[in-house]
Amino acid sequence: MARASRNRTLQVSEAEKPLLRQRLLLPKDISGSNFTDRTIHGNLLDTLQKLPDEFADLVIIDPPYNLSKDFGSMKFDALSHEDYAFYLQSWFPAVCRKLKPHGSLYICGDWRSAGILQAAMEEELHLLNRITWQREKGRGAMRNWKNALEDIWFGVKDKRHYTFNVADVKMKRKVLAPYRKDGLPKDWNETDEGKFRDTYPSNFWDDLCVPFWSMPENTEHPTQKPEKLIAKLILASSNPGDMVFDPLLGSGTTSVVAKKLGRHFCGVEISEDYCFMAEKRLIMAESDKRIQGLADGIFWERNSQPLPNKQDGNNTKEE
Numbered sequence: 150m151a152r153a154s155r156n157r158t159l160q161v162s163e164a165e166k167p168l169l170r171q172r173l174l175l176p177k178d179i180s181g182s183n184f185t186d187r188t189i190h191g192n193l194l195d196t197l198q199k200l201p202d203e204f205a206d207l208v209i210i211d212p213p214y215n216l217s218k219d220f221g222s223m224k225f226d227a228l229s230h231e232d233y234a235f236y237l238q239s240w241f242p243a244v245c246r247k248l249k250p251h252g253s254l255y256i257c258g259d260w261r262s263a264g265i266l267q268a269a270m271e272e273e274l275h276l277l278n279r280i281t282w283q284r285e286k287g288r289g290a291m292r293n294w295k296n297a298l299e300d301i302w303f304g305v306k307d308k309r310h311y312t313f314n315v316a317d318v319k320m321k322r323k324v325l326a327p328y329r330k331d332g333l334p335k336d337w338n339e340t341d342e343g344k345f346r347d348t349y350p351s352n353f354w355d356d357l358c359v360p361f362w363s364m365p366e367n368t369e370h371p372t373q374k375p376e377k378l379i380a381k382l383i384l385a386s387s388n389p390g391d392m393v394f395d396p397l398l399g400s401g402t403t404s405v406v407a408k409k410l411g412r413h414f415c416g417v418e419i420s421e422d423y424c425f426m427a428e429k430r431l432i433m434a435e436s437d438k439r440i441q442g443l444a445d446g447i448f449w450e451r452n453s454q455p456l457p458n459k460q461d462g463n464n465t466k467e468e
């Protein structure tokens with residue numbers, strides 16, 4: 150069936166696969182620091198034994214939530230709370246050991262596993278916050294409230310010494326009450342597009358939708374995170390040249406955004422098809438560093454506005 154002309158979902162053809170496969174690193178071939186800027190195709194449990202401790206400045210984890218979900222070659226079946234906690238214990242402490250002494254870690258989850266994730270974070274790290282992301286999309290329910298929220302737990306190894314670049318994650322919001330003092334705008338700017346204020350980011354994020362079919366970052370991965378969301382984490386909690394590690398990489402969003410923002414990266418993914426998506430996106434990121442919803446170092450209110458043509462500039466501004 151022909152696909153709609155506005156559908157920009159990433160496609161990987163059979164012809165591209167041999168070349169993309171060559172770019173992948175297998176756990177058995179890890180040595181020294183050859184995992185830098187690579188996608189490791191393998192099981193996280195085997196890979197963790199081969200990676201050195203304390204190599205990552207920032208770890209971003211988007212694990213299978215405790216829901217039955219088909220990840221292609223890997224099917225996750227919903228577990229009891231006790232078994233999900235046990236599953237997490239099989240890899241989470243080992244992942245935390247990969248963090249440098251001044252490193253930061255984010256782990257995503259939904260409301261069902263909030264208690265388990267909070268306990269796991271507090272066991273291994275200093276828990277600093279829980280970000281709530283209102284992702285809008287969610288399946289309606291006849292006898293329950295639709296779930297449209299996700300959590301992103303934020304922890305650090307050393308609560309006195311960690312990276313947090315707040316100026317890099319300010320958000321541009323329309324000013325509702327444009328106060329003036331002595332006739333001049335108070336904390337806001339007048340532009341051709343209207344009156345805006347750069348605001349400090351809170352732990353409630355309602356400026357991000359999940360990738361959808363007309364967005365160039367969209368893939369067929371069932372639980373892909375938006376590039377803009379990962380960009381906020383990376384800009385706030387790492388510096389250019391730092392190493393960002395994603396142990397459950399999926400379609401490659403963390404590595405792609407790290408590359409676009411001048412960080413080193415390493416990701417692990419068990420499904421070869423998702424590794425191919427990651428590699429194709431990484432190749433595309435060599436010539437196109439745009440992140441939808443981030444323009445000239447400012448996060449705009451939405452990430453859903455189309456990107457302009459590449460020659461039109463670095464990025465777009467949102468509605």
Ligand SMILES: C[S@@+](CC[C@H](N)C(=O)[O-])C[C@H]1O[C@@H](n2cnc3c(N)ncnc32)[C@H](O)[C@@H]1O
Nearest residue numbers: 192193211212220373374397399400402418419
């Ligand atoms: C929630 S998804 C991550 C999605 C990702 N954030 C993105 O934007 O595409 C979790 C991923 O972990 C992978 N995975 C699950 N268990 C794994 C394991 N033991 N080793 C490596 N990858 C695994 C799944 O195949 C899935 O793609």
